[in-house]
Amino acid sequence: MKAVLDLIVGDPQADRAVPHTGITARLTVFATGVMAFLAVLVLALSMTAGRVADRWADELAQAATLRLPADADAATIEKALEILRTTPGVAAAKALTEAEQQALLDPWLGPNLALDALPIPQLIEVIADDPPYDPEGLQARFAAELPDAVLDDHARWRAPLLKAANRLRLVTWLVTLLIGAALAAMVVLAAQASLAANVQVIHVLRLVGARDIYIARAFVRRFTLRAAFGAALGALAGVIVVQLVPVGDAPGSFLAEIGFQGAGWLWPLVIPLIAAIVAFAATRAAALARLKEQT
Amino acid sequence: MIELENVSCGFGGTPLFSGLSLSLTPGSFHFLTGPSGAGKTTLLRLCYADLRADQGQVRLFDQDASSLGRDGVAMIRRRIGVVHQNCAFLDHLTIAENIALPLTVADRAAEAAGNLPELLAWVGLTAQAGQFPPELSGGERQRAALARAVIMSPDVIIADEPTGNVDWEMSQRLLTLLVELNRMGKAVLIATHDLTMIRTMKAELSARVLRLKDGELVQAGAEL
Structure with missing residues (x-):
């Protein structure tokens, strides 16, 4: 000093x-x-x-997307939501509405797109809890119960x-x-x-x-x-x-x-x-x- | 204090002198004379470690000059006061600051407050203390150089042509100052051409007169 x-x-x-x-x-x-x-x-x-x-x-780590085929009916969506709700480590799960899906596609395809004309898959937003769910376990569960559902935990983006x-x-x-x-x-x-x-x-x-x-x-x-x-x-x-x-x-x-x-x-x-x-x-x-x- | 033994020194392979010996003891007074180019300044530079001898041994305060490191040389120079032929002042500093410079560089600047007024009065430069070197006359510069040489109370005073640029009256005044220092026990070595001055002072002092000529240092005798 x-x-x-x-x-x-x-x-x-x-x-x-x-x-x-x-x-x-x-x-x-x-x-x-x-x-x-x-x-x-x-x-x-x-x-x-x-x-x-x-x-x-962080945001990508917390959020995941479950993708269901375009022709998934309400029962299938509800079943997927039920699986998610009963999975430890999932804080929330919400099926995107048609308007929300439209908003997601707007930047890429424009605002005047008629979703009905396209086979758009149904998306379910999954928010992880702390501690989060086990993605591999959840993937395996969907493979057994809803084989057409695809869980994207955004790891490949993150x-x-x-x-x-x-x-x-x-x-x-x-x-x-x-x-x-x-x-x-x-x-x-x-x-x-x-x-x-x-x-x-x-x-x-x-x-x-x-x-x-x-x-x-x-x-x-x-x-x-x-x-x-x-x-x-x-x-x-x-x-x-x-x-x-x-x-x-x-x-x-x-x-x-x-x-x-x-x-x-x-x-x-x-x-x-x-x-x-x-x-x-x-x-x-x-x-x-x-x-x-x-x- | 300063001993040169069988010393040779020269420039560019041509020796100025060789086999030269000299001893400065406390209270001794030496004049060094000789023709221009004989090597007087070179000999003085050996005495304050500004040059290294090509051969022989230079001992400064019982230390071999050739083995001194850079800090060692600095310490030795604090014990030797030198009046340089060109005075070697820093023109951006006042005369008072130039005189105090040896204390300043030794981190003893505070001591200057006590010593400086007395020293300026001793060399008659009190009124010029705040002036810068280029503003002073040759004689005033020489006296200022002498004041700087003694401010550290050195054991040895070396002066290179201290009266070279001053009139007779001023040269007598400078020499009187050097004699005063010698009487205080300081060893004094003065290089000069001025034989008249040597004759005058020799009568007053038990000074040795050395003559450097043709590479040899001999004691001058009656021819002076």
């Missing part, structure tokens, strides 16, 4: 020993700001995608959806890591430029007995604070932009949920800290390596 405070407060006298280089300072702040801005956007997208995928997966969501998360974390690496590379280049511009100053500091760590400290403190400041500005801009994204009106749509929620709000706050840590480590390593090269 003391080391962090020392870094922030610094020694004004020591800080003056190395002159400020205006353009490097401004570029460092600008570049870290841009990186933090991008990081906030990427994290917001990642978290939104993750949340939406999780919810869709698996690729989860896989895609996990891939998306992985990609966004990779992008975030690349942003961090680019930030480190940029800070190293800026620090190298600053060290090269101050060769004479470093020589004089050495002549009067400065240790490498003292000289490095002046550069490290400067670049760490610049990176933290730039990243704070960039993160703030990123949060504002995320908040300004137009919200879709459909509940549960991707756009309706874009942004941070709950503990996710910590990320924009943590980004300047991470940027500062990356800048600290990168500048320190670069400065000490460079000072070792200089006699």
Whole structure:
């Protein structure tokens, strides 16, 4: 904690020993700001995608569909409902009405479809309880009692959806890591430029007995604070932009949920800290390596 | 404190001097003279570990200079005050900050508050404390360099042509300051071309005069 405070407060006298280089300072702040801005956007997208995928997966996991042949009569439907009602782990079962089935098909076949003209199977929506039913057991029971009924527990939809969501998360974390690496590379280049511009100053500091760590400290403190400041500005801009994204009106749509929620709000706050840590480590390593090269 | 034994040093494979020996003990006063290019500055640089000898042994405060690490060199330099020929100031710092720089880099900046006013008065630069190096005259810069060299209360003072850019009166003033330091027990080594100054001071001090010429260091005698 003391080391962090020392870094922030610094020694004004020591800080003056190395002159400020205006353009490097401004570029460092600008570049870290841009990186933090991008990081906030990427994290917001990642978290939104993750949340939406999780919810869709949950909803799919809770719901199943029992499909009966188009010519199933009322007795068959009632028998299927009875089987479901007496199955442990089934919270509810409901046969879709003609209007509900029409609504499901509207997006694909249009609103003016005459269902009577098509052999549309009868669908029964099955909502799982907690703990849920055993899908294989239920399937077996239907096979014995209603062989034409097909239970679709959505597993074949859920698996690729989860896989895609996990891939998306992985990609966004990779992008975030690349942003961090680019930030480190940029800070190293800026620090190298600053060290090269101050060769004479470093020589004089050495002549009067400065240790490498003292000289490095002046550069490290400067670049760490610049990176933290730039990243704070960039993160703030990123949060504002995320908040300004137009919200879709459909509940549960991707756009309706874009942004941070709950503990996710910590990320924009943590980004300047991470940027500062990356800048600290990168500048320190670069400065000490460079000072070792200089006699 | 500083011992050079059979030391050889040169640049680009051409030795400036070889088999050279020198010993600076507490309270000693040495003048180092010789023609330009003879290697006076090189010899001084060996004494404050700014160069490594090609051959022979350089011992600084009982430590082999060749085995000193980077931090070790820094620590040794805190015990040796150097007045550089070009003063080696940081132009973006005031004269007071430049003089206090050795304390600052040693994380002892707080001590400057006590020492600095006295030191500025000693070298007659109180009024110039807030000025920047380019704003000072040659003599003022040399006195400021001397003040910086002694602020850490070093055991050895090394001065490279301290009177090179100043008039006679100023050179006498600078030398008087160096003599005061020597009387306080500091070892002093001054490289200079100024034979008149050497003759004057030799009469006042029990100073040894060394002449570096043609790669050899010899004690100068009556010819001075």
